[in-house]
Amino acid sequence: MRIGILGMGGIGSFIGAKLTKHYENDEETKVIFICRNKTKEIINNDGLSLITDDGIIKSTPYLASDNPDEIGLLDLLIVATKSFSLVEAIGKYQDCLKKETIIIPLQNGVNAKNIIEANINHDSSKILEGCIYIASNIEKPGVVKHLGGPGKIFFGNNDDLDFEWVEKILVTGGLNAIYTKNIKELLWKKYLFVSPLAVMTTALDITFGELSEDSKYMAKLENMMLEVQELATKFNVTLTKKDIEDSLAMLSNFPYASKSSLQLDFENQNSQTEKHNLLDFVIENGKKFGIKVDNYEEMNEKISAANN
Numbered sequence: 097m098r099i100g101i102l103g104m105g106g107i108g109s110f111i112g113a114k115l116t117k118h119y120e121n122d123e124e125t126k127v128i129f130i131c132r133n134k135t136k137e138i139i140n141n142d143g144l145s146l147i148t149d150d151g152i153i154k155s156t157p158y159l160a161s162d163n164p165d166e167i168g169l170l171d172l173l174i175v176a177t178k179s180f181s182l183v184e185a186i187g188k189y190q191d192c193l194k195k196e197t198i199i200i201p202l203q204n205g206v207n208a209k210n211i212i213e214a215n216i217n218h219d220s221s222k223i224l225e226g227c228i229y230i231a232s233n234i235e236k237p238g239v240v241k242h243l244g245g246p247g248k249i250f251f252g253n254n255d256d257l258d259f260e261w262v263e264k265i266l267v268t269g270g271l272n273a274i275y276t277k278n279i280k281e282l283l284w285k286k287y288l289f290v291s292p293l294a295v296m297t298t299a300l301d302i303t304f305g306e307l308s309e310d311s312k313y314m315a316k317l318e319n320m321m322l323e324v325q326e327l328a329t330k331f332n333v334t335l336t337k338k339d340i341e342d343s344l345a346m347l348s349n350f351p352y353a354s355k356s357s358l359q360l361d362f363e364n365q366n367s368q369t370e371k372h373n374l375l376d377f378v379i380e381n382g383k384k385f386g387i388k389v390d391n392y393e394e395m396n397e398k399i400s401a402a403n404n
Contacts, residue, residue, distance in 0.1 A: 097125045098128065099126065099269075100128045100170040100174070101128070101129055101130060101174050102174065102177060103177035104129050109146060110146060110247060111176060112127065113144050113145075116156065118270040120156075125269075127158055128159045128161070128167055129144070129159070130189065134237040139160040144157070147239065165191075167192050168192065170197050173192070175203070175212075176202050178370055180369065180370060180372065180373070183215050198262055199223045200251050202249070202251075204290050204294070204370055209223050224251050224252060226249060228249045229245045231243040231356075232247075245350065246349070247271070247272055249274070250286075251273065252282075254280060284333045285343070287328075288321055288325065288328075288335055288340065289346055291378065294356035294370070295396075296320060298359040299398040299399045304350045304351075305351070305354070308348070320395070322340070323387070323390075323391055323392060327387055330385045358374055362399070362403065375392060375395065375399070379392050
């Protein structure tokens with residue numbers, strides 16, 4: 097079993113450290129980190145360090161590389177790049193996919209499978225859907241800190257094929273992973289949480305804790321979730337009042353100073369961000385389906401004003 101992890105940022109490093117540590121004495125399972133530049137160099141020389149509340153997990157993969165020829169054919173590919181890198185990244189490693197390769201994307205969004213299908217030649221039934229609940233940031237190349245969230249992975253499909261065996265591989269590798277046929281609803285439930293939260297904290301330049309302790313902010317956050325709820329119906333997904341309540345309550349699982357990756361990308365003035373996936377997607381589809389998304393448009397104006 098050759099497992100590739102594409103993208104060694106906060107998410108990929110969390111997954112990679114766990115899998116590598118648990119499979120380090122398993123000669124039949126090879127974990128390959130697909131990364132480049134300084135990250136690749138440091139991991140090859142010093143290994144990967146994952147800082148958790150329980151200590152530091154130090155792990156060394158079978159291989160860390162960005163060369164498709166060196167990586168070879170994979171049995172399982174976990175795609176942990178950010179959404180804006182998905183097209184370029186998946187295209188570059190097309191030659192690492194054999195007919196049976198299973199792909200699990202873990203982007204912050206609801207359409208990663210569609211994007212992959214449109215950009216590579218691969219059996220659609222082998223492209224699953226997935227998401228992960230986690231806050232995990234790069235401290236420096238080769239060192240990642242798990243800040244909050246359970247690290248719980250949901251993945252699955254909507255056809256008749258059964259991929260429960262993939263769950264066993266991930267769970268044996270130390271991950272909290274659940275295979276489900278209800279993945280479409282779960283993707284939207286995560287989007288219900290992460291999109292409004294990321295957009296609002298970025299627009300207002302506040303931490304998760306600052307948002308949660310202000311009743312006006314929380315009311316605004318709930319209104320944004322209601323807009324996502326209405327949009328979900330246009331994609332044949334029903335989000336309930338309890339889903340919104342659960343999403344609002346989930347804020348308490350994160351440290352006070354937590355920030356979303358979207359907010360950090362804007363703070364660091366990165367040339368690419370997940371704004372299109374987390375904000376523009378809602379506004380564009382709101383217009384398409386005739387749904388009012390006034391709160392999203394307000395946050396969009398604030399973000400635009402702050403960055404002009």
